[in-house]
Amino acid sequence: MKTLFALILMGAAAPALAQHAGGHTGLTETEQTNAEPEDNDEATPGAAAAPKNTGDNATDHLNMDHSAMGDAPMDRDTIPAMDHDEMDRDVMDHSQMGDSAMEGMGQMDHSQMGQGDMSMPIPDAPPPPAAGSGPARAADAVWGAEAMRGARDKLRSEQGGQTFFWIQGERAEYRIREGKNGYLWDIQGFYGGDIDKFWFKSEGEGSFGEEIEAAEVQALWSRAIGPWFDFQAGVRQDFAPRDRTYAAVGVQGLAPYLFELDVAAFLSDRGDLTARLEGEIDQRITQRLILQPRAEINLAAQDIPELAIGAGIDTAELGLRLRYEIAREFAPYIGVEQEWKLDKSADYARAGGEDPSVTNFVVGLRFWF
Template sequence: MRIIKSFKLSAVTLALGSMTSTLWAMGEHTDTHMSSHQMRDMSDMQYLAKDVFTDSAQINHAEHAEHAEHAEHAEHAEYAVELLIASTEKHVHTADHRKEHGGQIYQSTEIDSRWLSNSDGEGLLKSELESRIGTDENKLFLKLHADKAESAKADYAAQAMYSRMISDFWDVQVGVRYRYDQKHSNDKSRYDAALGLHGLAPYFFETDAYLFVGQDNQVSFSLETERDILLTQKLITQPYLNMNVVFSDDSRYAQKTGLNDVWLGVETRYEISKKIMPFVDIAYHYEKGDKQTAWQTKTDSEADWWYGAGVRMKF
């Protein structure tokens, strides 16, 4: 572009120079024959040519200055972009915000112990422990359950589950369950593979749903769900549902298939702090019973209301 403009200016300059030379020659040749008025016109044309030369030089100088200014601005802009890119790359490589976005490792343990009694005066002690450790995306769950009826031996269950977040409110879990029942004379220990979901169902129901598959064709499903309803900031009532469904069981101490065990109740707790929470509990319990096998006699289904109190601790 600058070459074209320079070429045009050079052509204009040559043309004006030729015109001036011609005018000067004509002036010398006709000086004696021209009137004073004609001489003044010729002088004006000469001054005009001189002004054109001056304007051309000024335009050329201004264009050079403008190009120099644009080049300087472009150089500064390019340098600023390089600085910005270098600063961004440094920030990307050195900054680590994982702790601010769920990458930190945290641990939580909850212990729940309650004593219940039914209308016949029979007592039952139920204890649960749940501990979790990990990040928002990957966690390890440890669960322990112990049930001991009055004047009877206790049975225990423990689960170790790997939990992986699959959405904002749900984790898929896989692991193993160990069961120990002292009431059985044989096969006291049993192992089951476990697959389930842990998370927050619609309307804020905290839910744990598991499918268990074990030896002797034992296949069962368990569901635990609960929801907090705040009466005050410290007084909270919690409806809950715990149930077990047996799909098949060919073991020596087989349970009846179908809806085998249900706890449906309401717990009301007072939070002294977020670590200590005493509560009272009222629940309806249904149990279907056991099958008739060579190792046990058939039992009938039972249903009763249970009342009690307990304490929950978190740390």
């Protein structure tokens, strides 16, 4: 009985022993029978001898010398045996899947897989009371108060505490008109930060070969009163036609639709009250070609005979300039401007032998740095 049992065990183990000795080829018995015989005795030219199979399924593939393997086909006997019985049974055998199953996978709507409702409500409630309840200088406990004081000073300096110097020649032009040609300058600039600045302005005009008709300089403290406007207050000094000092107060900034406005009132040391309104807008034709309409009105609260100024609207100017920006900071222009003296000021002009209405064709330069 024992002999019969031993023969049965040997018969059952024979295929496994043969497979272990010859190497597992991954083919069924029928496929091995029908496969073409291989001639292992002929060495492939240029191919190095591959290591023999030890029959050990634990052979480390990483330790194989791949540099010794040529371009020739690999011999089955040189491939370490792979124990397919140890492979993960969960791997899907796609060869057993029918065409209908594969088509079903192709038609799967991946957009519905685990997406759910991606929209998240935006909270509109105020932050919870605990938000911001920590110490105001929490980093001092980590880095030290002295180190953090220097870091905060640098942050203020680099993020809003900088000071700038800017100057612009808004109008520096040659004026061609009936009679004697003239000139005009209109320069302004500032030094300071985002909130407080020292602002300076200078305007003047005249005719060639004659005394300067008007010249003034303003020194102003400027304080931002919003994102678009500055409040300005300071002193204005006139040098022509009379030396006169004024207290100046006004607002300058950018109005809706990009109108640049400058409105100021002046009270002289003689008690004369005057005002000035200036407005202009840049209409961009191309990136470099800009058309600029400009208007200015001067008013007076009373007659000032020594300055040839009448009460009410003293003068009005309306101009149109076309400039070409060779660079943003450098733009020559041409244009035309009409000036009027009105009401009592027109009477003063006629009495002095002047025309109260003058047309100027201008050629000038606008610059800033």
